[in-house]
Amino acid sequence: MGTLFGTDGIRGRVNQYPMTPEMALRIGKTAAVFFRDKTSHKHPKIVIGRDTRLSGGMIESALVSGLCSQGADTYLADVLPTPGVAHLTTHLAADAGIVVSASHNPFYDNGIKFFNSRGFKLSDALENDMELWILDDHKKPPVIEDKAIGKIFPVSDAGMIYSNFLLNALPPDIKTRIGGMKIVLDCSNGATSTIAPNLFSRLGVEVIPLSTSPDGININDACGSQYPETLAKKVLASGSDIGFAFDGDGDRLIAVDETGNILTGDQLIAIFARFYHQHHLMENQTVVTTVMSNMGLGKALSDMQVTHLKTTVGDRYVMEQMVASGAHLGGEDSGHIIFLDAHTTGDGILAALQFLRVLVSENTVASQLANVMTVFPQILMNVTVNAKPAISDIKGLPEAITIIEKQLGDTGRVLIRYSGTQPMCRIMVEASTKTEATHFCGQLTEIIKIQIGT
Incomplete structure (x- = not known):
């Protein structure tokens, strides 16, 4: 990490360095030059999506201005979960994807993070290269001829493209068996607020929505994956089968079983690991997490005779180790869960769908699945x-x-x-x-x- 990029892109308080319109413009210009050097396209294709926080439009507009001024064509997905931007980048054969979001942070923060053309987050080395460009006052981007500036294209069906991708990740027989379940969805007043309820409704699920009315300020405000206690109460009060909580940009999942118990990311990983192991879906019997993982997860994986690799904190480091080791499953206790055989990044909605797959395949209840792991205090x-x-x-x-x-x-x-x-x-x-x-x-x-x- 440098001085600008952190563990998940560039992040800070809005209207304070580095999260200012002026810096966003500069970042956009640099990104256009950076990705132009890595493509054969005359105009680099850049996908941009954002979450629901108040400053999203402001930062996005500055980024787009910078990108277009350097000849990049921008494809605007509007409000879309972070993993949706990753998928749209590959779906549109774009050169890069950019997300304007500060994930689980309060509304007054915002951030900028990048995906490469394959839908993976940038490596430390690439981020360091980009940071040098951004911060070097002597590396001013060239002046682009007036006929060569980039264009702006709205992607009006971005949400449907992403939703269809998620549904296609489920086996057909599982889709029919999910119908009729009662599920509470806490969308953190964020990027999943429309997509998640609509998608689960398409599966015939009775959806009880929570925190699905974003106003720009209430994102992650005592709701979502950081505050699952409200979800737990709603699951119990409604007699629901399961509850799912996402964070502001939709790349995390925390669940609540039918008894109101909260299931952390580590517990979910243990559940998925056992299912993958028992159904011979784990080719090399390896799971990757971070050093923050609960000791109980390590014991559960050891009991399954599954290799447990650990990385430094950050879901992109987990992904890098998964690619290097050939692992299909990995994640963080915070709720980032990666299914490398299905997607290139952590995806809260995808993880929720996979949990339902396990639930109906095992013909059991969520609380029974959680017994796979004893959580150390x-x-x-x-x-x-x-x-x-x-x-x-x-x-x-x-x-x-x-x-x-x-x-x-x-x-x-x-x-x-x-x-x-x-x-x-x-x-x-x-x-x-x-x-x-x-x-x-x-x-x-x-x-x-x-x-x-x-």
């Missing part, structure tokens, strides 16, 4: 920080970690890292009991607050 605390020194340089922290790790032994672990998209330090402790995990996490959090907290 895990406490995660966040501290807003004014700087990001090396963890080992924070006064008193290394010593405290050593003491706590000795007390935990083989029954727990400590993981401390900085967010790649926010000025935040994340402290995670797993232990044999929730009380112990909370106690140790609190100790470490207090040290960080004193030393570098705002």
Whole structure:
């Protein structure tokens, strides 16, 4: 990562560097030049989609101006989930896809992230190359002749193209067996607010919608995958079979079973892993997650005799390792779940459909599926920080970690890292009991607050 790109593109508070119209214009110009050098097209084809936050149109317009000024043709998908943009990029044989979104962040943040022509997120090396172009004042894009500027094309059927792609990922017999189920969908007032309810209704599902009325400000506001408690209450009150919660840009999934229990990304991965394993759909018996995965997932995969590979935090690092290892299944506890045999990136709606596939194939209820994994008590605390020194340089922290790790032994672990998209330090402790995990996490959090907290 450089100074501009984080773990998932460029992100920040709107109207503050780097998330300003001026920077978006500059990023658009650079992207046009960058992708023009990688295509045989006279005019690079760039797909752009966004989520529902208030600033989306502003940032998108600046990007489009920059792209067109350098000869790129832009294809506007309007509001579309991030994985929908990835699919549309390949569907239209475009040279790149751009998403204007800050994912699960509040409305006042926004971001810009890129997909290559194959629908994969850019590697660190490519992002670093682009960052050098963007930040180098001496690398000004050339002036394009007036007849060579790019055009703007609206993609009015983008949502239908993406929906059909998702439905085609389900076996025909599964589609007919899903009909009649009652499902609660929490769309986080984000990019899935229209597409998800319509798609599940097409399958004959009784949909109970939550947070499907975006106003530009209420995206991720006490709803969606970050706040599944409301979904759990609704599942119980409505007697639904299952509940699904997406985040603002639709690349995450958290589920709630029929008893109101919340199923995290790790639990969902364990469920999918067992299904893939039992039905011989896992060619090399490998699952890829990040270092943040719960220890219970590792034990469940070990019991299945499935190889468990771990990467640094970030779904694109998971994807890169999946491609390198030949794994078909991977993801993060946060709800990014990747089915490489179906898509090139994490997809919340696709994961929900795959969960229904497992549910009807096994002819059981969601709570029974969750028994595949015992979740170790895990406490995660966040501290807003004014700087990001090396963890080992924070006064008193290394010593405290050593003491706590000795007390935990083989029954727990400590993981401390900085967010790649926010000025935040994340402290995670797993232990044999929730009380112990909370106690140790609190100790470490207090040290960080004193030393570098705002």
